[in-house]
Amino acid sequence: MRRTLAGLMITALIVVFLSIKLNAFRDYQIAEIGVYVTAVAGLSVLTGLSGQISLGHGAFMAIGGYTSALLLLHLGWPFIIVLLIAAAAPAAAGAIVGIAAARLRGPYLAGATLMLGVALPAIALAYPGTFGGDQGLNVVFTAPGWLGSSFPLTRWQAWVTTATALVTLFLLANLSRSRIGRNWRAVRDDEVAAALAGVNVAMSRVLAFVVSAACAGLAGALLAITTALVAPTAYTITLSITLLTAAVIGGLGTLPGAIWGSLIIVLVPTYITDLATSHGLSTKISANIPIAAYGLILILVMLAFPRGIQGAVRRLFVGFAQHEKEGTSESS
């Protein structure tokens, strides 16, 4: 446990160092990566460990985003408290969805969560007075005064999102190695066997949804302060699919996989756009290349590494330590 904490501190220090060293736009990208890591890690636990799929996680992010925006706008509460409520509100929604989800399997669960992802952001359109309609709400978020007035906001955003992402990863890592995590795996692998072993299957599945929704809510709040905006167009079904894509590319059920996936979905489109424009391609082509490249990467990763990037990394390490692994398999 102490080593885990030490490792997190080192990671945090590296990010702080990077955020000071790199330009403000890179800080913004670090913040974006922090947002996605938080959401993707939660989704990865839900799908990879408890074996439930969600095509509607964008909706939980929307709940977190709007909750934090409204609290900051009307009540001006300290951000740390706003963040906690932004996790609690979607967790409650996750419990409700989880209860329904506990009865659904495979494509039916996918369909139900898809509906959630499509329908929920539309509520913002139905009540423009509260939620600002299609225009959304502007979120005012500033760096604390003790950092000095010249402290770049993007750096502060990078710090806040990274800190939240790392704490989330730490908690999820502990959770998945606890009794709860073992129950999730047991239910995923064989429900009947799990039930016979005394695991409350329904409770276990609902809990996975609650935890996952809370992570998405946190990510929604972080996205709101990073982009200074919550709007229905931010939480479209595309976002939900992107999160799932990141989880799958990175490696389902693995927390480092959430980082790999997030790095890809944040950095690849910018990189490809830069590449396409610097090669003087026509606008019509260069504008569509990131979307095509994204699809191509997804296909290639799935063909080459069916277990995601983390699966490939793991295989690489296993290859290096071949004889050690052989020893392990003999003993089991």
Next chain:
Amino acid sequence: MNPHRRVTSPRPRRALAAIAVGTAALTAAACSSSGSSSTGTPGTGSSSSGGGSNAALTASAPGITATTITIGSHQPLTGPAAPGYSEIAPASNAYFKYVNAHGGVFGRKITYTYLDDGYNPINTSSVVRQLVLQDSVYALFDGLGTPTHLAVLSFLTAQKVPDVFVASGCDCWNAPSTAPDTFGWQLDYIREGKILGQYIAQHFKGKKIGYFYQDDEFGMDGVKGLDYEIPKSMVVARESYAPTNVNVAPAVAALRAAGAQVVVSFSIPAFTALLKLTSLKLSYAPQLVVSNVGSDPITLAGLLQAFAKQGGQTVNGNQLISGIISDGYLPSTGATSNSWIALFKQVHDTYDAGAPFDGNVLYGEAVAYTFVQAMFKAGRNPTRADLVSAIEAGLPQGPAVAPYDYSSTSHFGITGTFIGTITNGALVEQGSALTTDITPTGAITSYTGTEQQAPANGIPSP
């Protein structure tokens, strides 16, 4: 040792190792493309090295070097607003290429970087930060869209980046006290709504009027202007749409049920086309009055044919849009004898021949012309503040049919427009240009000033 424990127990150390590896990868990715940390600091106020006509060209502001001016924009190159609007930035770029090939702005060449935001405010946030924080553009030019640009307004203000000639007629860009570096350009929707509203009130007396509008500042500003002129008793239905939802059938059915004989539409081109096609399906044929931004004939005709084709139908786009009433604050693209049209057609044919010469292309070139006008006025070695003061000092009329409103207290652009009817795929002018203000009672008057001729060499004089 229990084998199961080994299989299922997580590997925190390995997890952490991977986190560290992930961070290292981020370092590599981030360092490889840009290592500098220039944060686009605001101009220093006075141009110490400017002034004299022979002063050496210096890097007087972020984005300005001795040889280049770098500006950026967010544009819907993909997504719901892309049809039509995606032609605007390449057209602006065509005009900049023309200027670059003919001496540039005081010898500096303009580099125009426009990034795709898919008309999604979240993407706008991201690409505009890239332009300002990483690419250090001198100014944001012609950022397109009301919901999209509103998402970055406070960011641009905080960074003190000139935010010139936003491609949207929202009155939000006229806020000299809260957004001192932001300027509108095209006719704002309130003025446009008033002018269209007066025309409707005069020409369709006693008819039932229905509104169809985008449910954001764009549509609501337009409706505000319409309501200043059209008596409330004439309006029988007010239906809005969200640009993210292409199902407009319920709105059109409601307009039909209310018996609206005239439908005024403040919509983007794709939704004007959807309105027309859906009405057709419901055998509903009201007189359409469409805001300028949603009525470019070439774009509309193309969209109608494309949408109908998706539904397995063949329609004649030009025939369908014939008779739509709209307005234009730039000369009609069909007016080949107009000196501006001749200039922009020539630039288009040389640098942007792949695109049709339609209202979007004309818009892109005309707004680019205005930017070059402002840059010449800002001086040889301008700071960011110099560009803002140059525009606030007022700009000559240029290609628009009515003058600009620019001053230190108004950041509105073009103040008037002419009414026209789409005939044979082009907007045909009816009567002279009308100008007005944004107040509920401000009079609408015919513009009597003479329109300017395009400069012979196609480049605004310094």
